[in-house]
Amino acid sequence: MQRRGHTLRLTAVSALVVLALTGFSTGRHGHGHSHSGGGGGCSSSSQDHDSSSSVGKTGSGHYHDYDDDYYGDDTGGSTSGSGGGTYDTPTPTPSLKAxxxxxxxxxxxxxxxxxxxxxxxxxxxxxxxxxxxxxxxxxxxxxxxxxxxxxxxxxxxxxxxxxxxxxxxxxxxxxxxxxxxxxxxxxxxxx
Structure with missing residues (x-):
């Protein structure tokens, strides 16, 4: 009796594990399907994410470089502006002799x-x-x-x-x- 109950519990646990795995697998497959449209989509989807992430990083890197270049230009403009500021500030006129x-x-x-x-x-x-x-x-x-x-x-x-x-x-x-x-x-x- 005790053994039979033990077996029922194992069966119930196994069923829950299978359901959990099936649900998880289905979710992953559905997710993969939406990205790659085929079986083994999880793995493919994961690669797409890595690739996308990699592209994103590269793109971000390029954008950042562009931004840096732009900021550099802006800094140059700022320096130029600063130069303009120096230009705007009049040089003290030496005192005139009588x-x-x-x-x-x-x-x-x-x-x-x-x-x-x-x-x-x-x-x-x-x-x-x-x-x-x-x-x-x-x-x-x-x-x-x-x-x-x-x-x-x-x-x-x-x-x-x-x-x-x-x-x-x-x-x-x-x-x-x-x-x-x-x-x-x-x-x-x-x-």
């Missing part, structure tokens, strides 16, 4: 301004402020005024400094008091 100024002519009744010639010692164009003092016979300042002149690199330019009162207004009476003019020999860079 220019030399000399009186060409003093104010007259017909031309109520002094003419000054400014010499720029710099290798770049610059703006310079010139100053003129208008004096009477005793050398006392009747008026003084300034103006700004742009002088080319290593060049000269002339500026007209108007005879005006302390408020910056022309005054026809001042010219009769002016005996001579004094130009400041140093024209400082403007600004």
């Amino acid at each position: 220019a030399k100024a000399k009186l060409v002519s003093c104010a007259t009744e017909k031309a109520q301004y002094a003419t000054i010639e400014v010499t720029n010692p710099n290798a770049v164009e610059g703006d310079f402020t010139v100053r003129v003092e208008f004096d009477d016979k005793q050398g006392t300042a009747v008026a003084d005024n300034t103006t700004t002149v742009t002088v080319p690199a290593d060049g000269t330019a002339r500026a007209e400094v108007k005879l005006v009162d302390s408020y910056g207004h022309p005054d026809d009476g001042l010219i009769f008091e002016v005996h001579h003019c004094k130009a400041n020999p140093v024209a400082e860079p403007a600004g």
